[in-house]
Amino acid sequence: MATEKVKRLLINFKTLEDFQQFKEVGAQELSMKEELEENIIENDSESPFYGIYYGDRLVARMCLYKIESKYDQYFDPPKGYLELWKLEVLEGYKHKGYGQALVEHAKSFNIPVKTNARQRSDDFWNKMDFQPVTYDPDRDRGENPFVWYPAGVQPQE
Amino acid sequence: MATEKVKRLLINFKTLEDFQQFKEVGAQELSMKEELEENIIENDSESPFYGIYYGDRLVARMCLYKIESKYDQYFDPPKGYLELWKLEVLEGYKHKGYGQALVEHAKSFNIPVKTNARQRSDDFWNKMDFQPVTYDPDRDRGENPFVWYPAGVQPQE
Numbered sequence: 178m179a180t181e182k183v184k185r186l187l188i189n190f191k192t193l194e195d196f197q198q199f200k201e202v203g204a205q206e207l208s209m210k211e212e213l214e215e216n217i218i219e220n221d222s223e224s225p226f227y228g229i230y231y232g233d234r235l236v237a238r239m240c241l242y243k244i245e246s247k248y249d250q251y252f253d254p255p256k257g258y259l260e261l262w263k264l265e266v267l268e269g270y271k272h273k274g275y276g277q278a279l280v281e282h283a284k285s286f287n288i289p290v291k292t293n294a295r296q297r298s299d300d301f302w303n304k305m306d307f308q309p310v311t312y313d314p315d316r317d318r319g320e321n322p323f324v325w326y327p328a329g330v331q332p333q334e
Numbered sequence: 335m336a337t338e339k340v341k342r343l344l345i346n347f348k349t350l351e352d353f354q355q356f357k358e359v360g361a362q363e364l365s366m367k368e369e370l371e372e373n374i375i376e377n378d379s380e381s382p383f384y385g386i387y388y389g390d391r392l393v394a395r396m397c398l399y400k401i402e403s404k405y406d407q408y409f410d411p412p413k414g415y416l417e418l419w420k421l422e423v424l425e426g427y428k429h430k431g432y433g434q435a436l437v438e439h440a441k442s443f444n445i446p447v448k449t450n451a452r453q454r455s456d457d458f459w460n461k462m463d464f465q466p467v468t469y470d471p472d473r474d475r476g477e478n479p480f481v482w483y484p485a486g487v488q489p490q491e
Contacts, residue, residue: 200453203478208469225471240476262476296357312365314382319397319419321360 183282186226195235237275239264258289290325340439343383352392394432396421415446447482
């Protein structure tokens with residue numbers, strides 16, 4: 178395990194260039210770039226991204242977003258949770274525990290975590306102690322949610 | 335163009351078996367299988383999926399879900415829209431217009447369509463006359479939304 182390697186990423190032009198190596202890149206990264214260029218956010222602002230560097234190369238990342246309790250449709254008590262997305266490890270760096278280190282970091286905040294498990298990644302999430310939810314079409318709308326419950330937290334009825 | 339080939343899929347054991355060929359399969363399909371097995375839904379019920387068959391093989395599919403106007407954060411007037419997801423064409427059947435036929439079918443309902451463009455598919459969506467939105471972190475939470483505006487519909491301010 179290499180949890181200690183996980184860093185909160187700073188928004189700057191190097192980070193944004195690093196992001197281009199990942200497959201799941203889109204509006205969010207573009208928006209950060211525009212905000213940086215227009216000085217809406219400062220260089221080296223903290224981002225919602227966490228990553229692992231190998232040397233000075235960003236080789237794994239994830240995004241964590243706090244969902245407020247009033248929007249919490251997954252957990253009881255509904256105190257809010259972390260939505261984890263864009264978990265991705267670059268080719269050539271997979272199967273070295275980087276994905277696991279990022280997920281452990283998300284769990285270390287000790288509030289519930291939810292993700293949308295993609296493309297047959299169920300085995301990975303099970304290994305991370307995440308569980309599938311009972312699918313609710315109105316809530317989940319095609320997603321494949323896996324959740325992690327800290328002690329004392331249960332599925333919302 | 336082959337719009338006429340698009341069929342609304344019926345939920346039955348063959349359809350659910352066909353779904354296993356697609357990469358993006360998860361809680362939604364599992365839930366449909368359980369509901370069918372437990373007679374909560376009837377065999378051959380209409381599903382939210384649309385697909386294209388090559389012979390009797392399902393080779394392309396998408397899911398359409400109507401978002402009610404009160405949840406419409408994208409369009410003005412906010413009259414509700416179709417969320418399009420799980421658009422996927424099987425290997426060996428790509429680049430034959432099947433994906434385009436499905437998207438044209440979604441547009442044929444003549445209400446706005448929104449999708450979460452994934453893994454560098456922006457060029458495809460642009461070709462389909464979809465447009466990226468101005469990223470809003472609270473609304474879009476890491477998604478990469480592309481939308482299609484029918485005549486008379488504009489982005490929500």
